[in-house]
Amino acid sequence: MDDVARLAGVSTATVSRALRGLPTVSTATRERVLAAAEQLDYAVSPSASRLAGGRTGTIAVVVPRITRWFFGTVVEAVEEFLHEAGYDLLLYNLGGREQTRQRVLRTTNLPKRADGVILVATPLRPTDLTALAALDLPGVTISSGSAVPGWPCVRIDDVATARTATRHLLDLGHRRIAHISGDPDDELAFTTHLDRRRGYQDALHAAGVRPDPSLDVESQFTIDGGARATEELLRRGDPPTAIFAASDEMAMGSISTLREAGLRVPQDVSVIGVDDHDLAGVLGLSTIAQPAADQGRLAARLLLDPLRATTLDPLRASVLGPLGAPLDPAAGDGTATTSVILPTRLVVRESTAPPRAH
Amino acid sequence: MDDVARLAGVSTATVSRALRGLPTVSTATRERVLAAAEQLDYAVSPSASRLAGGRTGTIAVVVPRITRWFFGTVVEAVEEFLHEAGYDLLLYNLGGREQTRQRVLRTTNLPKRADGVILVATPLRPTDLTALAALDLPGVTISSGSAVPGWPCVRIDDVATARTATRHLLDLGHRRIAHISGDPDDELAFTTHLDRRRGYQDALHAAGVRPDPSLDVESQFTIDGGARATEELLRRGDPPTAIFAASDEMAMGSISTLREAGLRVPQDVSVIGVDDHDLAGVLGLSTIAQPAADQGRLAARLLLDPLRATTLDPLRASVLGPLGAPLDPAAGDGTATTSVILPTRLVVRESTAPPRAH
DNA sequence: CTGAAAGCGCTTACAG
DNA sequence: CTGAAAGCGCTTACAG
Numbered sequence: 205m206d207d208v209a210r211l212a213g214v215s216t217a218t219v220s221r222a223l224r225g226l227p228t229v230s231t232a233t234r235e236r237v238l239a240a241a242e243q244l245d246y247a248v249s250p251s252a253s254r255l256a257g258g259r260t261g262t263i264a265v266v267v268p269r270i271t272r273w274f275f276g277t278v279v280e281a282v283e284e285f286l287h288e289a290g291y292d293l294l295l296y297n298l299g300g301r302e303q304t305r306q307r308v309l310r311t312t313n314l315p316k317r318a319d320g321v322i323l324v325a326t327p328l329r330p331t332d333l334t335a336l337a338a339l340d341l342p343g344v345t346i347s348s349g350s351a352v353p354g355w356p357c358v359r360i361d362d363v364a365t366a367r368t369a370t371r372h373l374l375d376l377g378h379r380r381i382a383h384i385s386g387d388p389d390d391e392l393a394f395t396t397h398l399d400r401r402r403g404y405q406d407a408l409h410a411a412g413v414r415p416d417p418s419l420d421v422e423s424q425f426t427i428d429g430g431a432r433a434t435e436e437l438l439r440r441g442d443p444p445t446a447i448f449a450a451s452d453e454m455a456m457g458s459i460s461t462l463r464e465a466g467l468r469v470p471q472d473v474s475v476i477g478v479d480d481h482d483l484a485g486v487l488g489l490s491t492i493a494q495p496a497a498d499q500g501r502l503a504a505r506l507l508l509d510p511l512r513a514t515t516l517d518p519l520r521a522s523v524l525g526p527l528g529a530p531l532d533p534a535a536g537d538g539t540a541t542t543s544v545i546l547p548t549r550l551v552v553r554e555s556t557a558p559p560r561a562h
Numbered sequence: 563m564d565d566v567a568r569l570a571g572v573s574t575a576t577v578s579r580a581l582r583g584l585p586t587v588s589t590a591t592r593e594r595v596l597a598a599a600e601q602l603d604y605a606v607s608p609s610a611s612r613l614a615g616g617r618t619g620t621i622a623v624v625v626p627r628i629t630r631w632f633f634g635t636v637v638e639a640v641e642e643f644l645h646e647a648g649y650d651l652l653l654y655n656l657g658g659r660e661q662t663r664q665r666v667l668r669t670t671n672l673p674k675r676a677d678g679v680i681l682v683a684t685p686l687r688p689t690d691l692t693a694l695a696a697l698d699l700p701g702v703t704i705s706s707g708s709a710v711p712g713w714p715c716v717r718i719d720d721v722a723t724a725r726t727a728t729r730h731l732l733d734l735g736h737r738r739i740a741h742i743s744g745d746p747d748d749e750l751a752f753t754t755h756l757d758r759r760r761g762y763q764d765a766l767h768a769a770g771v772r773p774d775p776s777l778d779v780e781s782q783f784t785i786d787g788g789a790r791a792t793e794e795l796l797r798r799g800d801p802p803t804a805i806f807a808a809s810d811e812m813a814m815g816s817i818s819t820l821r822e823a824g825l826r827v828p829q830d831v832s833v834i835g836v837d838d839h840d841l842a843g844v845l846g847l848s849t850i851a852q853p854a855a856d857q858g859r860l861a862a863r864l865l866l867d868p869l870r871a872t873t874l875d876p877l878r879a880s881v882l883g884p885l886g887a888p889l890d891p892a893a894g895d896g897t898a899t900t901s902v903i904l905p906t907r908l909v910v911r912e913s914t915a916p917p918r919a920h
Numbered sequence: 921c922t923g924a925a926a927g928c929g930c931t932t933a934c935a936g
Numbered sequence: 937c938t939g940a941a942a943g944c945g946c947t948t949a950c951a952g
Binding site for chain 2: 247249250251252254255260262265269270271273276277279280283284287292293294295296297299313316317427456457459460482483485486487
């Protein structure tokens with residue numbers, strides 16, 4: 205930076221300002237600095253910049269399992285948004301390891317590594333919430349059960365989504381509709397499966413069908429979880445004519461088990477999932493599509509907008525107007541949790557049909 | 563850190579040494595420092611540590627698309643290894659954006675952000691190689707077409723893998739065997755599809771079958787790419803009795819198209835892929851399984867072992883012996899490229915069967 | 921085995 | 937609009 209300053213005939217302070225685009229630099233000076241930096245192929249040292257400026261230019265993204273469709277898709281969208289904005293992405297994949305969760309949420313002194321964090325479907329205990337609040341770090345959650353005070357939350361309406369899926373099966377004439385969802389080991393405040401179960405029950409009630417507990421099986425949100433839940437369902441005898449799986453991956457596991465058991469989909473059993481997984485089309489799986497990439501992009505934006513606004517000179521920020529303004533007015537007060545709810549939509553393919561008796 | 567030093571009654575230099583486990587600290591002192599740090603809930607500032615020490619404690623991981631099975635699985639394994647070793651992971655998802663590739667490989671001054679880089683199946687032009695060499699950064703490639711001088715490479719034997727797949731089809735009695743693979747837009751030095759094509763042709767030749775160019779279609783390594791390649795194949799008339807797809811995702815797209823065209827798998831057309839994708843079982847897809855997670859773990863280890871060795875005091879490193887030693891002696895000379903080749907294995911499921919005429 | 925001191929390369933009040 | 941100077945919080949020779 206000294207070299208650049210010398211070449212441009214200014215101080216390093218001015219080089220710093222010019223390179224960051226601060227408005228308090230005359231156009232002529234800025235151009236001279238930029239030219240000098242270019243000529244010397246200079247780029248600021250992130251380490252020094254962080255230490256002196258207190259900003260890391262990095263966002264931490266925490267997902268349960270990057271290999272699952274929803275999380276991979278979210279991360280891809282977040283990554284693109286962040287990198288286009290000049291931010292780096294630190295990836296934390298919990299992978300079911302409780303200790304990792306602890307480390308990420310506590311010890312890691314995240315605030316010194318990142319300017320903000322995006323928590324995707326990360327289960328949070330009350331103590332975790334306290335820990336997060338203590339970090340005093342900007343953050344956004346995606347499809348999180350437990351809202352973090354002051355953090356925006358991007359998600360879909362899980363209850364409505366489940367209702368739509370169940371109603372689709374009801375409309376086809378099904379009455380014995382099973383539901384596979386949830387994680388039995390999950391004593392954490394992760395409510396996605398609870399919400400989806402509620403929507404399922406709501407829809408049944410609205411149609412005058414009393415939910416049969418023996419048709420409601422808990423398992424993991426994975427292919428394997430869906431397979432095992434379906435095995436359990438079949439083991440109980442008197443199988444359902446339709447299954448609403450809480451995710452496409454569960455639905456795929458379910459279909460696999462049904463076929464192995466000699467049951468045809470949809471002739472013997474209809475199956476519907478949630479997600480619109482990349483492979484849903486290949487498998488002919490009916491589903492409720494949710495916009496995973498949009499949720500990622502939006503979360504990244506909600507996180508970055510305020511960060512970028514405070515980076516700007518206050519004067520300029522007021523001139524820029526909308527750029528600095530939070531997407532939702534309510535997000536501004538620092539403690540309220542703004543939920544942005546994105547729409548889902550029914551996609552009917554070949555895995556759902558009227559029951560045979562019809 | 564000043565506080566810790568004061569509480570422990572030593573200098574900050576000693577605190578620094580004790581906390582990093584350097585061997586030049588007496589046990590008593592170390593314990594006092596650790597206790598003080600614990601008591602004050604102290605953790606070093608990464609920014610300051612980086613600036614002063616020159617090490618970032620971070621590894622950059624570059625993948626083409628995190629949403630594809632192979633890359634997601636690799637990243638998950640790498641993430642676990644890195645975090646257990648106390649390193650952070652910076653994710654770069656190329657996503658087909660050429661400019662991102664440029665930025666990552668050049669401008670980003672990677673060496674100031676990461677201590678090393680893992681390049682997963684990243685196409686490299688000769689100029690990229692020059693750029694990488696100029697970075698003077700430790701790195702490892704996974705399944706890269708172009709070897710980077712001095713970097714270890716972890717991969718499978720693509721030629722042998724393709725040969726095995728093709729031979730499986732030949733053994734079943736197929737003679738009209740199509741191949742879908744490759745990226746027609748790929749003028750980069752990414753050789754995976756070339757190697758797989760060669761294995762395919764080798765196997766045909768060995769069986770006395772002359773490869774039919776009209777049965778060899780190029781497309782993308784995706785579900786959609788497989789679907790389109792298969793459409794093209796059917797459009798050409800006189801369809802094959804079997805298809806060897808260069809990846810499971812392509813195979814899945816292929817199956818989808820075949821079914822839409824009214825062809826049954828495997829009765830009318832057999833299909834085999836490469837990967838052993840999570841959903842290969844659900845789809846009954848025969849495939850050549852490759853160890854994606856193992857490749858990720860191994861790459862991370864090959865990258866970290868030398869880094870950690872140089873972090874240690876030379877004296878201690880020699881005491882520790884094997885820890886500091888490179889996995890492969892040849893990896894040590896700094897310019898040779900060591901390839902570690904992991905085994906693949908044929909997994910026969912329901913998508914392959916003898917041709918009907920049989 | 922330990923400490924004093926320099927220095928890593930920036931950013932930020934502060935003053936002008 | 938710009939500069940001089942302090943300081944961000946560590947690590948590392950160097951000396952002992």
